[in-house]
Amino acid sequence: MAKKTEATVEDKLRELYDLQLIDSRIDEIRNVRGELPLEVEDLEDEVEGLKTRLAKLDTHLVELNEQIKGKKNLIEEAKTLIKKYSEQQKNVRNNREFNSLSKEIEFQELEMELAEKHIREFKAQIEQQNEVIAESKERLETRADHLKHKQAELKEILKETEKEEQALIKMSNEHAESIEPRLMKAYARIRKNVKNGLAVVPIERGASGGSYFTIPPQVQVEIASRKKIITDEHSGRILVDAALAHEQAEKMSATFEKI
Template sequence: MAKKEAKEMSVEQKLQALYELQTTLTAIDEKRALRGELPLEVQDLEDEIAGLDTRIEKIDTEIKEFQSAITMKKGEVQEAQANLERYNNQLNEVRNNREYDSLSKQIDYERLEVELCNKKIKEATDQVAYRTNDLEIAKTEREERQKDLDEKKSELEDILAETREEETMLKERAKDLEVKIEPRLLSSFKRIRKSARNGLGIVYVQRDACGGCFNKIPPQRQLDIKMHKKIIVCEYCGRILIDPELAGVKVENGKAEKPKRKRSTRRKADTEEKKEA
């Protein structure tokens, strides 16, 4: 049914529907522009916090491993010291030089074992202190990033609360308009709009020039645009062209006056704040 309706539309009706769709999409873009870089900033902070969480978890695991190694080495020291005590007692009971030499070697080995274990304990203790400091720094940084994230989210939520209802209505309006436009024309319009820097896929003639790229339009081509007999695009930028009257723009002394548009509540509030300041 929608396709049939689109085919029965005149070129003038198609152009009107396209321009109305353009103004609706532009209004949606303006609502999104109010958010600025906030959504990206929120995402970046969330990613940074996730990275810090991973780092904190890794450092905490390393600290636990060092502490476990310290406990194990302390157990080995106690065992070696017990062996030393036993071997020293056995020295008093040796019966020949062979037994004495054997016990002496065991005593030397256990002493070296104690020294080595104490060295490992010191190194692990130093690492625990070093990594604990890193952990505190990471936790502090995470707290700061979390505060920043909470502030950005709150600011973004305020903006969304202001624009959500109106943006939803605009999106519904855009969907209704898209149904009325034939698929091929709609696809071309979206492609032009996507490649345009300002998101304008259809523009009206301003001062004998394209309202998108501002290149001059020949008089005969302007006449064709006013006739509404076919879809005409700018030979420079590829945007669809319509005459000002079809766009609802008043023309006085050869100059097109843009229709007045309401500013958003947020911008008014910002202006009032600046005046008060």
């Protein structure tokens, strides 16, 4: 059985740079979406919040109308009692009975006044509530319309990019599996900690791509020899020579076009 050839440093660098190109392409797709998914989520929450608020306002409105109805019934009952007590006063036998009925009549008149005062207060609350409901409905309509447009925008972007993104994610996972765990762990750590997720960068005009710190000529020679993995002392990024980067970029570009 033939012994499996161990990957050279150059092979590892090419694999790492391929993975970087794939992950950078995924980042580009997600940057196109930008904050849109979060914006849609926030709008959905706001619309639901406005619907809940309107439901509570409507419930309170029903309660206020019920309160008015109850007070009107109380007034009618008081009128009936006043009429009853007034009739009874015509047939009293003494002043004590007359005064007692007068006090009942007076009490019912006070009850009517208090009920009428409450009705005025409830009607004022209803008027204020109706203004709040009208404003809330207008805002809900505006935000719901805005949400509809944003959802359509997000749907269109997802439609255009979802297939490519899923294919790239699968490709990224497959490439990650082919890279030795130690290097993969380093790549993931660097990618997380540096700007734009660039963990593997080429030498550009004698400087590290992404950080632009000049690389000493001797180090550039070592990078170009592809004999060992070298990191930028300033940013911690893994460095590759421009020729290797160009070759892999052309190869991956052709791969991306097939997706």
